[in-house]
Amino acid sequence: MSSPSENEDHDLRARLRQLRVDPPPRDFGATLRQRLVEAGPPLPAPRWRRLHLPFDRAPRLAWPAAGIALGAAAFFALSLLQPKPERVAPATTVAAILPATKIAVVRINLSAELAVDSAWIRVTLPPELSFWADGRALPQRSFEWTQPLRSGDNEIPIAVRGQRPGRYRIAVNARIGDEQVQDEVLLEVVAG
Amino acid sequence: MHREDLDALIGHAQEGDIRAFEALVAGHLPLVRRFARAFAVSDADADDLAQEALVRVYKHLRLFRYQASFSSWLYALVRNAFLDAEKGRAGTRRTREEPLGVEHEERAGGVRPDDALERAQDEERLWRALRQVPIEFRSAVVLFDIEGCTYDEVATIEGVAVGTVKSRLHRGRAHLRGLLEAIEPRAAHSAGARSPPGTDVSAAPSHLRRGS
Secondary structure, three states, X not given: OOOHHHHHHHHHHHHHHOXXXXXXXXXXXXXXXXXXXXXXXOOOOOOOOOOOOOOOOOOOEEOOOOXXXXXXXXXXXXXXXXXXXXXXXXXXXXXXXXXXXXXXXXXEEEEEOOOEEEEEEEEEOOOOEEEEEOOEEOOOOEEEEEEEEOOEEEEEEEEEEEOOOEEEEEEEEEEEOOEEEEEEEEEEEEOO | OOHHHHXXXXXXXXXXXXXXXXXXXXXXXXXXXXXXXXXXXXXXXXHHHHHHHHHHHHHOHHHOOOOOOHHHHHHHHHHHHHHHHHHHOHXXXXXXXXXXXXXXXXXXXXXXXXXXXXXXXXXXXXXXXXXXXXXXXXXXXXXXXXXXXXXXXXXXXXXXXXXXXXXXXXXXXXXXXXXXXXHOOHHHHOOXXXXXXXXXXXXXXXXXXXXX
């Protein structure tokens, strides 16, 4: 038997379906054409420099003398729109390896050929990784913010720590205007 | 439309052929116009907003590089244009928007309308309520519940995970129900009180027909 809320959901969805009616044409097409003519031809494609994640070579690791943190460089470039499964790293390729007892500074590099006033960026960790700040793990699983980007490389350092050995993906989303890119950085946490 | 024909149209449109662009988007116009209705200040502004979004699609057509289906790419751009327009007028929205309560007062004190008029008023109430659902939930409700897109399609258009789409739908519907309950007599839309006029199972969105 359905619950009252399920019934309400069903009723609401049935009502919403009724809104799927083709609107009358009016002079929509003619007005649209006029506006397209006034707008001029499509803009040239932006020259986002497209870098590939350096998964085909050894991860860049730098061990500080104190041994507290390690640095891993993960690069991706702002490219064009929507999910691009072909750009997701192969599951067997790891961008960085870090011991479970250490804090890793993952440097995400947003690379653009043109300066951008405002880019929206979100970094999301799997449950097995934690953001790290002021000597403690943060409860947040995701951070998002906007920032300007300069032409060229824009490194964003993010301190993370692994809870237990395994391979984990850090999800990175960025959006500039209408362009959106999603990418992942694969980290391997090892015992130690 | 065959893939080759679609690619040819995209290529021509990317070079500035307006007729090719019109042919390219012709099949999407009803959805774009309905989608715009949920984001416009009023019905009268919906077509203007839809055209504005389509002009933006045209201007940015060279960004399309076949890494997503054209329809998903188109709807993603259109959605972003609507969201930007909504955010841009956030400060003036409150004063320009028609209050939801007006409809209620008319219903309570007016002559009982015939079925067609009642249906038109019901739709109008729904659209007006939809416009007051927070924008991050609204597009999911429109795309899934009105347009019949699948979870995956909505996720692609919105650039989020399927789980996020489900959460947005749940919260969007809850918000919408709350708005409607505030303006409608309870008996008018309680479970089983009536079927929506003109209900046609064959017109149900694809995901409902598939039983998901």
